[in-house]
Amino acid sequence: MIFHSMLHKLPENAVAAETLDAPDFFADLNLDQVVDTITAGRQEYNLKPFFYAPLHDTDAVRYRYEIMADLENEALFQHIKSFAQKMRSMREHLAQSEKLYYKLQKQSWFLDAVEIYCEAVRSLANDLAHADLKSRGFLGLREYITQYAASEAFTSLLAEIQSLKADLASVKYCLLIKDNTIKVRKYEGESDYSAEVENTFAKFKQGAAKDYKVKFSGWLEMNHIEAAILDYVAQLYPDIFSRLDGFCTVHSAYLDETIGLFDREIQFYLAYLEYMAIFKQAGLKFCHPQISDTDKEIYAFEEFDLALAYKLIAEKSPIVVNDFYLKGKERIFVVSGPNQGGKTTFA
Structure with missing residues (x-):
């Protein structure tokens, strides 16, 4: 398996998803509120387009369900969060480097940023090597990052950082x-x-x-x-500082594109899992739905509206759950009742 993405098996699908705006029905069903809450504090990742883009085949849906199931392992979840925190620290160092005025200080912050990146990659490769993975996404990522961490390009980059850091410390x-x-x-x-x-x-x-x-x-x-x-x-110490200057020039584009994409896409799952935890603490239930290309039956037990439940949890108010099903030749619901009776919420 050639690894491309944690969201899409095919890279061209990921490109198409980036161009989408929120569908018109999002506001009608308060899904805009749901997505706003899920993505709050993660603006740097631009996650909203991922929630706007529908999937069109069952295997694409299963691909994501598999990854979600792996991430429900708390140890793996924490490993991925640790990687994300390191990558965020790397970006903060790069941003600080851009803000600084003096060249040598800028170069020092850049060197630290690349070192943090290398540590993030090495730690993730080690964590995934010892993780019990089932999903195609994580298995593909493990194979990719294992090969990348052992590659000549990465190992020579790491060795150069360690040598340069040691020489600078000797000044x-x-x-x-x-x-x-x-x-x-x-x-x-x-x-x-x-x-x-x-x-x-x-x-x-x-x-x-x-x-x-x-x-x-x-x-x-x-x-x-x-x-x-x-x-x-x-x-x-002209030799040491000349090497520092050369390092910053040669490795200005050090970030591996696939690793960078993973860092962004995995936030789609982390954000939703942390959102789910709020409801689970309130006693509400989630599941991995069974999907089919042929069977049109649909049912849910103890289902609830995410936007309303989030509001009620904040207010410490009770949440009423519902059951429903369509089976056989049944295809539509007719929902009736008084105003403010929950018809739109049920929809």
């Missing part, structure tokens, strides 16, 4: 400050003057004293003095 330098002048030079094994001063005056210590240590700013953006010092440090 040591001294600041010589006199009046309005700051000189920067390599560290040459000089002793720690702070420790020497503390040892010299230790014998005069008679108890707690006022702390005169300066607290450094927590701002992410460097000021011009810090940036100038870093520029001088880069001149002292």
Whole structure:
């Protein structure tokens, strides 16, 4: 099986889904409210088009049901959430890198972002390798990410990050400050003057004293003095910082397209499962419907309206459930009753 998507077996179906707007009947049946609630807090993933696009064959529906069934395993659910959190952290680092002004600081944040991405991929590959998976979607993903994590492109990227991080951590330098002048030079094994001063005056210590240590700013953006010092440090270690510059250029498009698509599409399932949990805590029931190409019977027991139930749960009000069925040659319902009697809600 060639893995394309967690929502569609065929990639062209995913492209078509992106162009859809909400159907007209969504507002009539309050499905717009349902989708708004499900996708709240996940705007970065643009999930609404997924809910607007209908599926046209039973196997496409089963493909998604299988994935939902796998995700109802709490261990797998938490593994996928952990991956999503890492990917969100990666995007936050990239966004912060874009906001910063000084080049070397931007490059540092970019390097961290790629490192987070690699850790997310490695962790997910390991988690899926030990997971009990049944769905075609997750089995295909496991095969894909296992091959990707073992590929030359990924392993060399990870090795380069680790080497570059180690070299950057080895950078040591001294600041010589006199009046309005700051000189920067390599560290040459000089002793720690702070420790020497503390040892010299230790014998005069008679108890707690006022702390005169300066607290450094927590701002992410460097000021011009810090940036100038870093520029001088880069001149002292040209090979290391040249490698950092080259890394950012060569790996500017490091994100694997399929991994990025999975990160977005899996939110369709996570969002709905978290939405379902609200109703389950209130004692309401869900199931995986049985579907057929030939049998036209339809039935449900203890069914309820999602939008209304969500509102009633928030109000701590009771929820009335219904049963219905159509069997044999039955094809339509005729619903009658007084105004405000629940006809539209039942529909």
